[in-house]
Amino acid sequence: MLGSTTGHSRIAGLEIYLPPERLDTSAVERRITESSPGFRVPKGFIQRVTGIRSRSVMADSEQASDLAVHAAAKVLASCGLQAPDVDLLIFASASQDMVEPATAHMAAAKLGLACPVMDVKNACNSFLNGLEVADSLIAAGRYSRVLVVSGEAPSRAVRWTVRDFATFASSFPGYTMSDGGAAVLLESAGNNGDGPVSNPEGILASAFTAQSSYWSVGTLAAGGSAHPRDPEASYFSMDGEKLKDAFLDLGCEVLDSTLAGLDLEWSDFAVVCVHQVSAPYRDIFAERAGVPKELLVPTVEDCGNLASVSLPLQLRTALDTGRCGPGDLVALVGLAGGVSLGMVVVRL
Known part of the structure; x- marks a missing residue:
């Protein structure tokens, strides 16, 4: 939506x-x-x-x-x-x-x-x-x-x-x-001070989708009512292949419709920050979504998978290296267990 x-x-x-x-x-x-x-x-x-x-x-x-x-x-x-x-x-x-x-x-x-x-x-x-x-x-x-x-x-x-x-x-x-x-x-x-109506500053759009039937593919189950005191539930557990299939099932329609609603294409962005669980999957997802590789901000190689910190880290990195600045469009694309996919579009 x-x-x-x-x-x-x-x-x-x-x-x-x-x-x-x-x-x-x-x-x-x-x-x-x-x-x-x-x-x-x-x-x-x-x-x-x-x-x-x-x-x-x-x-x-x-x-x-x-x-x-x-x-x-x-x-x-x-x-x-x-x-x-x-x-x-x-x-x-x-x-x-x-x-x-x-x-x-x-x-x-x-x-x-x-x-x-x-x-x-x-x-x-x-x-x-x-x-x-x-x-x-x-x-x-x-x-x-x-x-x-x-x-x-x-x-x-x-x-x-x-x-x-x-x-x-x-x-x-x-x-x-x-x-x-x-x-x-x-x-x-x-x-x-508001920018021109035709070129507004700030968060321009946010959109998310989910396929919650896949919630059990990846869990950290300890501490809740299901496993309140089970030590075995205190570790990450995930089926990588099923998680990949879950994201493939989600598709990229929510990204495409968000861009269409703003009359934008990926080429209009200074950078596109994509959640990074690994370097290969980042590149596979970006290719499937149509994101040009040169717009990505690689961080997982030297910083690992930082969960929800991954996207702000990429944006901070892009700012510090001069890849984006005031007036530029940036996209934050998130993938998460559960599973869910979403995007926030920002003009800096």
Whole structure:
């Protein structure tokens, strides 16, 4: 379904936080082998399959909320804002500190905020859906300035001891994942003066689709009512082939219809940020969707799969390298377990 097309909110600030500790893929393979008597990962296998060379790992003392807070503090500082200037905090992430209360409360407390808060959760599309919610609330006049933050901590759910190749394969997503935080400050486009009606600034459209019958293809089941205390449910479990089939079943119609509704083509964009679970699948998906390869922002090779932080990381990278700037069109294309597909179109 196509969302707002009037540029009600704009991105006033965007920051990323990646923990300084790095873990390369060869070290991942060694740790699995050393922790798994009778099982050995073929040397170089994970990098050959995923293209991932390295990832970030959070400190033992850190929580998902801390990663989000690091990025959020940078955003507030770069925008010259204080805690009272934020009207709403949305914590939008696949990860969470605990089941209850909302992790947004922990993040807000650490930032010294006293505004309303909420969590938005939809696997790797959490941050994208957080932008959609924030933009809609700003368009409705409920809030003028919303801080959307994410803290992804998948390293806490990696299975290091495996019995056989079947267990290794179902746990494989964990070996691609990386920890990190992101924060975007959205504010009413009117706060900075509206651009020309024919060339509006801000979020121009958001659109999402889902095929929820595939929810069981990939899970991290611990902590909910289904598996409240089962240690085996505390690790990633996924059928990679079935997940690929699920995304193929979704198709790209939601992307095509969004572009058509805005009278745009991929060539009109400075960059197209696509969620990256691996380098090969990024390229396959982009080709199927018709996205020119030169518009992509490769990050998974050196940063791993950052779940919902993947898209803001790519946009921050594109900004820092001069690939996009004020007035440019950018697209954020998200894929997530469940499964869902969506896109947010922004004019910077």
